[in-house]
Amino acid sequence: MTALIPFNQLSAEQARALLAPCVAIPHWVEQLVAERPYASRGALLDKARTLAAGWGEAELAQALSAHPRIGEKPQTTGGHAEFSRREQSAVDDNDARLTQALKEGNARYEARFGRVFLIRAKGRSGEEILAALERRLNNGDAEELRETLAQLVEITLLRLEGVISE
Numbered sequence: 001m002t003a004l005i006p007f008n009q010l011s012a013e014q015a016r017a018l019l020a021p022c023v024a025i026p027h028w029v030e031q032l033v034a035e036r037p038y039a040s041r042g043a044l045l046d047k048a049r050t051l052a053a054g055w056g057e058a059e060l061a062q063a064l065s066a067h068p069r070i071g072e073k074p075q076t077t078g079g080h081a082e083f084s085r086r087e088q089s090a091v092d093d094n095d096a097r098l099t100q101a102l103k104e105g106n107a108r109y110e111a112r113f114g115r116v117f118l119i120r121a122k123g124r125s126g127e128e129i130l131a132a133l134e135r136r137l138n139n140g141d142a143e144e145l146r147e148t149l150a151q152l153v154e155i156t157l158l159r160l161e162g163v164i165s166e
């Protein structure tokens, strides 16, 4: 956790390292670092959201390389994986039925859309995630891309809010 003033004063390399675990989209990290200094935390978050509003399929593909499937504990350590583990903590992996249902749902989703199912897991129970997965399986391609990008923005901004304090 870094306060805004020190963030403004970090070297570009240090600032990039701090923001990188928020999302695996280097261009977004680079833009946010380049726009320093920010007058307030709110200005930083607004800029982050504005830049993320421009994301499309290419950015989504980059980001998904760092997002483990829902219900699968990340295999790696550090940055992204640590965030993912915490975000998915409400998914009770001792619930065999739920774990199996998520595994099957993820497979159906990937067969249908050709990419990993992405949802902002923080604040959602495993059951709520499974219900969203079942619902979104019925989305058209364009609608599901829009919904997925919106979830990616939510995950990214939640992580950024956790990295930069007032």
Ligand SMILES: NC(=O)NC1=NC(=O)NC1=O
Residues within 6 Å of the ligand: 066, 067, 068, 069, 070, 083, 084, 085, 087, 088, 116, 117, 118, 119, 120, 121, 122, 155
């Ligand atoms: N496939 C996913 O939805 N992964 C994730 N959702 C989160 O909120 N964090 C993740 O790693």
